[in-house]
Amino acid sequence: MKIRLTVIIIMFLCASTAAQRFDPGKIFSRHGVYGAFILYDLNNDKFLTFNDARLDSSFLPASTFKIFNSMVGLETGAVQDENEIIQWEGKDYWGWDQWNKDHTMESAIENSVVWYYQEVARRIGSQKMQEYINKAGYGNKNITGGIDKFWLNGGLRITPRQQIAFLVDFYQGNLPFSPQVIEKVKGILIVEEGSNFTLRGKTGWTGDNNPGTGWFVGYLETGSDIYFFANNLDIYSRDQLKARTEIPKEIFKELNLIE
Numbered sequence: 001m002k003i004r005l006t007v008i009i010i011m012f013l014c015a016s017t018a019a020q021r022f023d024p025g026k027i028f029s030r031h032g033v034y035g036a037f038i039l040y041d042l043n044n045d046k047f048l049t050f051n052d053a054r055l056d057s058s059f060l061p062a063s064t065f066k067i068f069n070s071m072v073g074l075e076t077g078a079v080q081d082e083n084e085i086i087q088w089e090g091k092d093y094w095g096w097d098q099w100n101k102d103h104t105m106e107s108a109i110e111n112s113v114v115w116y117y118q119e120v121a122r123r124i125g126s127q128k129m130q131e132y133i134n135k136a137g138y139g140n141k142n143i144t145g146g147i148d149k150f151w152l153n154g155g156l157r158i159t160p161r162q163q164i165a166f167l168v169d170f171y172q173g174n175l176p177f178s179p180q181v182i183e184k185v186k187g188i189l190i191v192e193e194g195s196n197f198t199l200r201g202k203t204g205w206t207g208d209n210n211p212g213t214g215w216f217v218g219y220l221e222t223g224s225d226i227y228f229f230a231n232n233l234d235i236y237s238r239d240q241l242k243a244r245t246e247i248p249k250e251i252f253k254e255l256n257l258i259e
Contacts, residue, residue, distance in 0.1 A: 024050040031243040035233035042226040058157035059213045062204030063112045065151035074181045078123035082106045106188045118148035135176040160230040163217045197222045197258045216244040
């Protein structure tokens with residue numbers, strides 16, 4: 001099925017300082033997915049956006065909430081550090097074999113282990129979780145639907161633009177967490193490192209609906225330049241999940257941000 005994509009193309013200042021016109025819609029079309037993308041160049045205070053109207057629509061954060069959940073867990077002592085092991089309860093998560101073992105926070109975020117972060121949220125409790133979400137102003141701040149489900153199929157919603165604002169606050173330390181906690185979470189969010197860049201981020205997927213929502217949010221560091229991004233997609237099947245991470249990486253290459 002061909003989907004008509006709304007494209008907003010703006011002038012974006014690349015790391016090479018050469019301005020160029022760029023159409024992200026071609027990359028979305030190549031992957032056969034519908035969604036939206038936003039890239040924010042912090043140092044130059046410039047945006048690249050695709051499908052702008054969707055950037056203000058609210059979605060379940062799914063596993064992108066693990067970034068926030070990690071900070072609350074560490075700050076409250078629900079988890080002592082990123083290396084503390086939480087034991088697997090023995091349930092077989094068919095199709096997600098990497099979940100079927102004990103995990104640390106570092107390995108749980110790398111493998112997006114839902115049960116691990118559900119246990120962290122239960123340890124934190126609704127009162128403390130709500131307190132930190134209110135202080136940080138995360139999304140719509142609604143944690144109804146169960147302490148271990150609100151970000152998966154409950155009341156919490158966040159827009160792609162809000163994801164960017166949250167990530168900027170996270171990077172700059174403007175959240176109600178200690179610098180030590182923020183640095184630990186930054187450390188476990190590294191997705192890829194190259195000769196000229198470090199990519200940090202987290203994927204997410206709500207698979208209960210058709211379509212579900214796919215996410216990849218984070219930031220790219222290239223020397224002294226920082227680029228925050230949020231990729232948001234309609235997901236109809238698991239074979240589309242790779243587009244969450246592949247689209248941003250292809251955009252970075254098109255813009256000469258990475259090799």
